[in-house]
Amino acid sequence: MAAADQEPHVSAVRPRSYQDESYLRGFLGTVGDLQKDGALQDVVLEVEGRQFPCHRLVLSAASPYFRAMFTSDMAESRQKTVVLQCLDASVLGEILSYIYSGTIHVSMDKVQPLYQAADLLQLDYVRDKCNSYMAMNVERSTCVDLYMFADVFSLNNVLILCLQSIHRNFVEVASSEEFCSLSVNQLTEIISHDELDVTEEITVWEAVVRWVQHSKKERLHHLPSILPNIRFNQLTSDDTAAILEHPLVKEDSGISEVINNLIQKGNPALKSRHGVTMEMALLYKLEHSSNELLFMNPREGKYISCSYKAEDFPGYTATTVTGDNSIYILKTKKESEGEEQLSLFKYNHVKNVWELADLSSTSREPGTHIKYLFEVDQILYYMYIIMVDYYDPSRKVPLRKYNQHTNQWQECSQLRPKDSRYHGDCAALSCGAHLYFLTSTEVHRYDPMEDRWSKRTPPGIIDVVHTAVAMGTEIFCTDLYFDKTMVYDTESDRWQKLQFAAP
Secondary structure: OHHHHOOOOOOOOOOOOOOOOOHHHHHHHHHHHHHHHOOOOOEEEEEOOEEEEEOHHHHHHHOHHHHHHHOOOOHHHHOOEEEOOOOOHHHHHHHHHHHHHOOOOOOOOOHHHHHHHHHHHOOHHHHHHHHHHHHHOOOOOOHHHHHHHHHHHOOHHHHHHHHHHHHHOHHHHHOOOHHHHOOHHHHHHHHOOOOOOOOOOHHHHHHHHHHHHHOHHHHHHHHHHHHHHOOHHHOOHHHHHHHHOOHHHHHOHHHHHHHHHHHHHOOOOOOOOHHHOOOOEEEEOOOOOOOEEEEEEOOOOEEEEEEOOHHHOOOOOEEEEOOOOOEEEEEEEEEEOOEEEEEEEEEEOOOOEEEEOOOOEEEOOOOOEEEEEEEEOOEEEEEEEEOOOOOOOOOOEOEEEEEOOOOEEEEOOOEOOOOOOOOOOOEEEEEOOEEEEEOOOOEEEEEOOOOEEEEEOOOOOOOOOOEEEEEOOEEEEEOOOOOOEEEEEOOOOEEEEEOOOOO
């Protein structure tokens, strides 16, 4: 009785769960080994006559598509061999390699069929990586093809980047074979934007004509719906007369009627294209106390002055003009001791405003900086040099590039100069496909393709490199008082002294 009245003993030892961190990795490796050895395979996928023995369990675990196929009453759930349509055999091989290893290999020639297969098989990771890969590789030679693909699959991030590239390189893009493969809706979307970079509106008409003539029988009837996107109010009278006499217009009286109506009615809401705006040179903030922009129109031989509110007018520490005549300004703002806020602004010459072009990042380097901003192949680079009075063999010159896809500055290979003491007696600039850093005693060249600096021949007879400018494949350098001028041939890696009278 006494024993029955005793309270049960409560153990102080509690149960625990343990997670084997290497289990999943080892499990996936073992599954991959089974696939390589052809062991325990219970289904064969057949595509384009090629057969791929697999495991139903593995396929079902990796893909909702296969899970639905093998766990339902579908005929495929009972078949030993399952024939798949709408897939390429080599692409299925890549997909199965991913399913059994967790690694996917993407290239430009495979990315579109890989995305299509991943979309069909509901493989979100592969689909996302293909999307990112396409966004990273939008350029002149790929923008039209990727635009058409992104439009079909509603990949908005890729679509926006492609449109930007097409607009920026329209003259070159419009002459490509891919341009003629655009649908009528895609063509209309492209030419409807203000951002189209053409110097004359007639270029847009010529691109439309080329597109129609590529398959005239099927496309001529689309011309009346395309024409309102051509800005006839921006055409000269000679251009308009030539269009009305064009064989395509003569072939259908309804087309000439549409054109005449567009000319008569006009559309004041249609602005000039980006590339049609006034040719000008920009002289930026001549005085620190001034909020004035001074434009010079070289063709008309006159200046135009524009004033801004202080809050709309960014101060700057470095500026550059890119190959497409975009003006970028780098602005730094001191936040605290040894810390700066870095922002990139782009001048919108159509809206006549400065627009923030990136997300701000922070530089923590102390001291006074000389800052440079350059462009190579439509990529912006930023370099800053710290001015010091002492020699420091460990000092490096940081270089960053702006990734427009992520809106972030990325670190590049840092320069290790022989002499780290700079007081403004140096220069940095872009020339061709490279960046150059010059002093009186050393020259370094940066290759963006290899992310690598290399030494070049120094000028030798100039005491101070104060100013440097690139023209073609040559770099012209002067000292502070223009007493000495030298030219550096970047192709032959040779310097030559020039004779100029000081101004």
